[in-house]
Amino acid sequence: MRKKSKSQKVYDYIEELVISSEIKPGERLPSEAKLGEILNVSRVSVRAGIEKLSAIGLVSKKKGGGTYVNKPKNENYLSVFTPTLLHNTDYLEMMEVRRALDSLSVQLCAKNISEAGVKKLGEIIEHMEHIQSDLDFFDLDKKFHLLISKHSKNRFLHNIHIIIWDVLQKTLRSKYNTVTSSDSHKERIDEHKRIYEAIVGKDEDLARIYTVRHLERIIDTFVCEYNEAYHEAKEQETKK
Template sequence: MAESPGLRHGPVVPQLESLLRELLREQRWKAGERLPSEVRLAEELGVGRSSVREAIRLLARDGLVDVRHGSGTFVTDLSTIPHEGPDVRQLLRRARLLEAYEVRRALEVEAARLAARRIRPEDVERLRASLRERQERVGGDPAAFVDADLDFHHAIVELSGNAVLVGLFDVVRPVLRAALIEMVTHEAALPDVSCAHAAVLEALERGDAEAAVAATADNLEGTMAFIRAEMADR
């Protein structure tokens, strides 16, 4: 790659994604050609390797590159990709995210009900520490915030004592993580559900299953309503 362009202040991942899209559009790498390694791209662009990985993941999700574990990342045959506008691609991503949230809501509501009956004082302390970490990351690095948020929810699902619910959460987590990072990075109007998180913890601490279910539903419905509204506006 030639001289690396400088990146502006602000979220790095969307800038990297935009830059790599432009380079693909300019056919810097041909169809079937392997991209430079994450390490090399990070060095040439002056960014962290994790940021490059997230940008590549977004490109792969849109079918622009093919990530082959153990072999590298390859440019797809761009002529075979449907000529959808970015709004259409985003709409499809939001539809998939809404479906994942519907599954998430069902499993987390039941997990909260079970966790309220089984939680111990030491579990409450661990949840409180996890929630504190989530709150400390609000407004910071999107990936770190989303990871902390999902860690809090995962801990509650684990407290349900139901291995099937834990397994289901682990299945949808990668989908949620990628989509939420994008939303946190790009969307300024995302609902603030911090109070709902605190309400979930308070209900669990009291052992109040009904309140835990209600708070969990309120928490997730806020984001689901945002996604539905976005889809309706397009």
């Protein structure tokens, strides 16, 4: 077994403190000097470990002030995505996952949603009727589906949905728009309306069916467009 590095020792120690809630979000870590004392390592190693934790967004450092445990917000973590580029296939894989997760969340949502939640959901549908740009639709679409996952009352599921939509927004926004813009406004709004009404009627199965259908339509549309683009590219290739 390979020996753990000193900085990893620090990393694990602090992570454990956070996991076990000994240090809660917003609270301050022991100072670097103190941590070095506790773990019997130099301040250099302590800093290296904390640097990593800060890079993945678990803690934030304030010069002169101390190091604090972050509140769990995805914005903190998204910055690391800049160097990545997601490809077409990634989009399809992601939607396949959504099909599985959304069908679960909408099911739970239909069972657990409150009156207030239903009202909010209705307002989003209302807004959808009056959108101007595809960008607006993306935001409403995101709000709609995240509201559903929120009312699934499964926080873990909701967190994963938040991650998925953040990644979507960050990396695939343009692609997503090409998909949604190609079909008629009315159709995609109707799809959401059907899901909404199934939720209102507390019909878990129906809500799930409409959701799966909604996602499969998006996937199909994308695959078709992708193939067209693929064939066009091929034609251009043969022309040469």
